[in-house]
Amino acid sequence: PLAPQCTFASESHLDSLARDRGEDPVAFRLRHVWRPGDRTALGQVVGPFAAEAGLRRAQETARAWKASAPPGHGVGVALGFWSTGTGAGGEARLTLSPQGLVLLQGEREIGNGSIWQGLPGVAATTLGIPPEAVEVRYGDTGHAPFDSGVWGSRTTAALGYAVAKAAEGLRGELTRRAPGTGPVGLGVRGGTLTVTREGRTSPATDLLTPEERAGGGSPWRESTTGRTKARWRRASSSEGEMFPYSDLIASVHVAEVSVDRETGAVRVVRYAAF
Structure with missing residues (x-):
């Protein structure tokens, strides 16, 4: 203070x-x-x-x-x-679902914007899309990813790193699944995440498998625990x-x-x- x-x-x-x-x-x-x-x-x-x-x-x-x-x-x-203070680490879970791009969090916003603005901003910057395209959802301890708590100025440093890695994983998977061989561009059209390759643009959710659609989407998870110890x-x-x-x-x-x-x-x- x-x-x-x-x-x-x-x-x-x-x-x-x-x-x-x-x-x-x-x-x-x-x-x-x-x-x-x-x-x-x-x-x-x-x-x-x-x-x-x-x-x-x-x-x-x-x-x-x-x-x-x-x-x-x-x-x-x-x-x-x-x-x-990165603490005992934490996990980010970024899910591409039929309803959109969801960042599931167990840590709570305490008023400084680190959860509601900071973490979506990290994901959006990594993916090259507007922050408002990333929805933050809270989950209880039975569903939310692990985090070691809100303390010590650690949220953006610890979870931000995990969110960036999860977003990189999402981009890599969309690149692998998208038809064609050229560079992949991500965007938002009508509130929907889109993938563009070789001049063709389609909703990113078109790349989900039937099983992923039925199960609520395909999540990408990343943990900061290893980085915390190393740094x-x-x-x-x-x-x-x-x-x-x-x-x-x-x-x-x-x-x-x-x-x-x-x-x-x-x-x-x-x-x-x-």
Whole structure:
């Protein structure tokens, strides 16, 4: 709960340090940002970490916005990061049924959109279709896939990976079943998932077998359990206690604001995140 306040303080401090040294704030961050293979103050070895790439895109965006900003406007850049607790893993079940594309989940939405928006977004991006074409359904413990719970900022990191792999499996199976030999394109027409190959477009459900139609569809399942174990790092404290860590994620934000010189009112004009 205190992360936004702490990030505001640390980012403000970095801006002050950069100004004291006469450096560009973004360039200053690029000199000091964690990169894969670095070790944190707590001893964690940094794995895949996209902060540098995000900062470079933000730097380009900020330069372009500053060049076109009128008087009374300002452009700022800030970097935030978080560690994700993947827990005991989880499973994604993506089913192509006669009723459409269904993502069955046992984990519940807690208000931040990770289930209702994040996971369908991952599936849609992987398949190249609109997110609204993916329906999220909840199931009880007798039917829903396994998940280790809503905690530790883990939903998107753990289940998102599983959803992406399940979507890749679905795309691969549709490619195998579709008539022809050319590239396969997926789309949505009239709310129905379609497959296009060699100029011919048909509903994806046409590729289901009679048994799959009768059974409610053909599911693709993927688990994150193996990845979770492989990606964890451990480091010893001075007392010899072992601390588990998981993946680090980063986000870089760029904002252009206008400031009314008479009233002090601030209005966000443009905003981007990488």
